[in-house]
Amino acid sequence: MDLSAINPILFIAGFLVAATPLIFAAIGELVVEKSGTLNLGVEGMMITGAICGFATAVETGSPLLGFAAAATGGALLSLLFAFLTQITLANQVASGLALTLFGLGLSALLGQSYVGIKPPRLPDINFGPLADIPVIGPILFTHDIILYLGFALVAATWAVLKFTRLGLILRAVGESHDAAHALGYKVVRIRTLAIMFGGACAGLGGAYISLIRVPQWTEGMTAGIGWIALALVVFASWKPWRLLLGAYLFGGITQLQLNLQGAGVAIPVEYLAMSPYLITIIVLVILSRDKSAAPACLGRTFHASS
Amino acid sequence: MKLTNLLTSAAIALGLATSAFADGHEKTKVGFVYVGPVGDGGWTYEHNKGRLAVEEEFGDAVETVFVESVAEGPDSERVMTQMALDGADLIFTTSFGYMDPTINVAKKFPNVKFEHATGYKRADNVSTYSARFYEGRAIQGHIAGKMTKSNIIGYIGSYPIPEVIRGINSAFIHARKANPDVQFKIVWAYTWFDPAKEADAAKVLIEQGADVVLQHTDSTAPQAAAQEAGNVVTFGQASDMSQYAPFPRVSSIIDDWAPYYIRRTKAVMDGTWESTDTWEGIGAGMVGIGEISDAVPADVKEEALALKASLADGSYHAFTGPLNKQDGTPFLAEGETADDGTLAGMNFYVEGIEGDIPQ
Numbered sequence: 001m002d003l004s005a006i007n008p009i010l011f012i013a014g015f016l017v018a019a020t021p022l023i024f025a026a027i028g029e030l031v032v033e034k035s036g037t038l039n040l041g042v043e044g045m046m047i048t049g050a051i052c053g054f055a056t057a058v059e060t061g062s063p064l065l066g067f068a069a070a071a072t073g074g075a076l077l078s079l080l081f082a083f084l085t086q087i088t089l090a091n092q093v094a095s096g097l098a099l100t101l102f103g104l105g106l107s108a109l110l111g112q113s114y115v116g117i118k119p120p121r122l123p124d125i126n127f128g129p130l131a132d133i134p135v136i137g138p139i140l141f142t143h144d145i146i147l148y149l150g151f152a153l154v155a156a157t158w159a160v161l162k163f164t165r166l167g168l169i170l171r172a173v174g175e176s177h178d179a180a181h182a183l184g185y186k187v188v189r190i191r192t193l194a195i196m197f198g199g200a201c202a203g204l205g206g207a208y209i210s211l212i213r214v215p216q217w218t219e220g221m222t223a224g225i226g227w228i229a230l231a232l233v234v235f236a237s238w239k240p241w242r243l244l245l246g247a248y249l250f251g252g253i254t255q256l257q258l259n260l261q262g263a264g265v266a267i268p269v270e271y272l273a274m275s276p277y278l279i280t281i282i283v284l285v286i287l288s289r290d291k292s293a294a295p296a297c298l299g300r301t302f303h304a305s306s
Numbered sequence: 307m308k309l310t311n312l313l314t315s316a317a318i319a320l321g322l323a324t325s326a327f328a329d330g331h332e333k334t335k336v337g338f339v340y341v342g343p344v345g346d347g348g349w350t351y352e353h354n355k356g357r358l359a360v361e362e363e364f365g366d367a368v369e370t371v372f373v374e375s376v377a378e379g380p381d382s383e384r385v386m387t388q389m390a391l392d393g394a395d396l397i398f399t400t401s402f403g404y405m406d407p408t409i410n411v412a413k414k415f416p417n418v419k420f421e422h423a424t425g426y427k428r429a430d431n432v433s434t435y436s437a438r439f440y441e442g443r444a445i446q447g448h449i450a451g452k453m454t455k456s457n458i459i460g461y462i463g464s465y466p467i468p469e470v471i472r473g474i475n476s477a478f479i480h481a482r483k484a485n486p487d488v489q490f491k492i493v494w495a496y497t498w499f500d501p502a503k504e505a506d507a508a509k510v511l512i513e514q515g516a517d518v519v520l521q522h523t524d525s526t527a528p529q530a531a532a533q534e535a536g537n538v539v540t541f542g543q544a545s546d547m548s549q550y551a552p553f554p555r556v557s558s559i560i561d562d563w564a565p566y567y568i569r570r571t572k573a574v575m576d577g578t579w580e581s582t583d584t585w586e587g588i589g590a591g592m593v594g595i596g597e598i599s600d601a602v603p604a605d606v607k608e609e610a611l612a613l614k615a616s617l618a619d620g621s622y623h624a625f626t627g628p629l630n631k632q633d634g635t636p637f638l639a640e641g642e643t644a645d646d647g648t649l650a651g652m653n654f655y656v657e658g659i660e661g662d663i664p665q
Contacts, residue, residue, distance in 0.1 A: 005514045014513070018506060108345060115347055116526065116549025118533065214505045216530040219345035220375055223500040254503075258510040261493045262460070269466075269664035273496045 005263045012139045019251030021205040023150045025229035026243050028201025035194035036174035036297035040096025042202050043226025044103020049074040049203025050210035051107040054217045063122035074203020075196040082192040089301045114217045158240035174295035177302040187302050235284035250280045334575050337394035338372040341401035342499035342524050349524040349544040353400045356563030363568045378403025386411040390418045396574045419579050438587030440476035441617045442559035444624040445610050446541045447477035450518040451484030452606040460511030461492045462521040466664045468652045470522045475656045476624045501527035546596040558596030588618040630657035
């Protein structure tokens, strides 16, 4: 065993990167679920965002345009889900699963000619002297802008849900769509916008994997992160800061267990491999003892006549 | 009325077509079950190339079907059952974890032939086949030992099964021969295909000082991570991965399944198919060594090619004594070579590798 092989600074910087796709996908889904819709298509929207972002970044040479395209691609795909569930009143679970399958297939098709290409690198933000602060500098101030955007998005979502009229309306629609409708709010329109926001976030998360974390395009490369994001929303009891904590825990322990394996720590590898799932769930379950419940209308279809 | 006429003629045409098939011109249907997507650029990509070669060889006489990204375990049983029900005559199941499901499904469909890759359980209608990848690992180990400057070689393992452990041992033995100071850092990813996790594992190994990374997972993500890091050497796994040549990817192990798939499909067509156990290496062409790039010094390249030649003609075996097991007990005496039974069930590290194999 040689713990000195683990560089704590690189380790922490590494897990901030590993957690970012999860943060994007989960915060988007949190807003969708707060509005009372359950979209199980996160994985499909992520992978679609991954290829839209990758292809655009390669073609234009601009990673930022790539991220914009990823958000657009994810949002467009989510419109399909919005149409099925909000207009034709289809079952949300089935539509979400279909969206995942469709997204995986569509992305494989779109990505045919992008295998083995290296995407342009999004440069890290130059913080000047801040990056030279010992320890904190390399951990906090050597990342790309999208990573900070993820953090800002969590803060913004929390603030909007808690303090603004917009957040109140969104929550009202999610808790009781009939009451919101009676008050004159356009339930379908609000939900559709929330679904598109969720799609855009998932797309950004996917592109973060294909453009920064890996970086390359491979079919099916999200490999289940969308599902972990869905679980994270529930275990974080629909609270943005807990979600952030959960994502960092999950990303951090995933990185830590790989580091411990590399350093040859004498903990059986099976326990290390399951630890990210186990510890994240345990911590979040303990935190949610206060019985915060799901939005009351989560997963229920709404029609103005009923 | 017109519609009825149309339907009637359609029905007649269909009837004719069906009787033509019943006439003995029925297509041979070959199914493939894949553990990853066909575009993984590695393991599944090569199996799919084998499938396409079968189509090319037999044209209209065969029909091939495949299902990709099938999880190992019970779900694969459902996929195989569906394939058999849909009339497949021959089914290739291309991952170690499909072993028991293949045996179970084969029992239910005695007339369907099954071929399971990299496993060891056979039945009257189940063959096994694999390639001696460890021969390729020996060459990788040699190049890795010569090229590392930090003397730390990272290894991304998938699952602790004999197939993977054999590769680690073979690479280690030859890396140590080339460079007695070499150490292996082994990380188990517990997945065949998860690009983000594979990239993370490669990054962690690089952060911990490895300047050569060997992988036994299916995607090209570790190659991308090494490219990003700069001066880290990698090897293509299962497929050439030449998109990352000449550097970081300096060589590769290529699985060439096409001749085997064509041979076995032909056997089913001719009615000569029998349950067999096939295990071929560099000599028979099932294991190919991708071009060694110019990033490798000329003398090292020459040694690697000489090693390849001696493995191919059988004058040298990758597991030749004297070798001890990790705990110091003797494994092979001077000049002794490992037999296939030992290799197939290999569940121990050789002397010099640190760490335990997850049980």
